Amino acid sequence: DGGITQSPKYLFRKEGQNVTLSCEQNLNHDAMYWYRQDPGQGLRLIYYSQIVNDFQKGDIAEGYSVSREKKESFPLTVTSAQKNPTAFYLCASIPWGADFMNTEAFFGQGTRLTVV
Amino acid sequence: GQQVMQIPQYQHVQEGEDFTTYCNSSTTLSNIQWYKQRPGGHPVFLIQLVKSGEVKKQKRLTFQFGEAKKNSSLHITATQTTDVGTYFCAGRGAGSYQLTFGKGTKLSVIP
Numbered sequence: 274d275g276g277i278t279q280s281p282k283y284l285f286r287k288e289g290q291n292v293t294l295s296c297e298q299n300l301n302h303d304a305m306y307w308y309r310q311d312p313g314q315g316l317r318l319i320y321y322s323q324i325v326n327d328f329q330k331g332d333i334a335e336g337y338s339v340s341r342e343k344k345e346s347f348p349l350t351v352t353s354a355q356k357n358p359t360a361f362y363l364c365a366s367i368p369w370g371a372d373f374m375n376t377e378a379f380f381g382q383g384t385r386l387t388v389v
Numbered sequence: 390g391q392q393v394m395q396i397p398q399y400q401h402v403q404e405g406e407d408f409t410t411y412c413n414s415s416t417t418l419s420n421i422q423w424y425k426q427r428p429g430g431h432p433v434f435l436i437q438l439v440k441s442g443e444v445k446k447q448k449r450l451t452f453q454f455g456e457a458k459k460n461s462s463l464h465i466t467a468t469q470t471t472d473v474g475t476y477f478c479a480g481r482g483a484g485s486y487q488l489t490f491g492k493g494t495k496l497s498v499i500p
Contacts, residue, residue, distance in 0.1 A: 304486055313398065315477060315492035316432070323486050331487070332390065363431060369486065376420065376481060378488060380431040 275300045279364050279381035286358075286388050294349045294384045296364035304369050305347035306378070309333060310361040319362075322347055323369075351386065358388045391416050393480045395491030403499050408465040410494035412478035419483045421454055421461045426493070427474045435463075468498050 277298040308316040318331030322341040336355025365378040392415040420439045424432035438454035451464045475493040
């Protein structure tokens, strides 16, 4: 079955440690996204990538880093510089037709990160 | 940058009552999408509106896109307990790959 896989579902880390969240898709989508969700805050864009080896900062990129070495994979690293990393992290991909008309976002199940 | 505002943040209704959530963008949008997130789940795509003044229906759900392509609404007629969840709008500017979400409206339905 095609889809987006985020792992793990729950993640606990000690303060000051970097942690990498995995996101893999087999939908053959070019664009991938990372969003952070906090209660009452909706989804805030961290980073996005339109194609392999290219990515752009979203609205809240500080304290995060990404890579896009393969079309299928877009891992997110939460660094120790992120002041409040405890949140629900969602990865998404969008097929983006040539005319920008096909823009439905497909989401993974999310990773709930708790930093103690 | 592009901002998408959504109101209300919370809505509690009796089962059978109607529900509406509103979305406003600071800039003109190429299209607007609506998603539903059930408690503990991830957002799931509901619909996309592209044309100015467009209205689409899905059973009890009616979606509208404003004439100026800066606002949108989702109306649910005769809510059911299965409608519980958070509804998000998401907008995209012309030529942009960035999809900006509103803060969502959390709907509770009292049986």
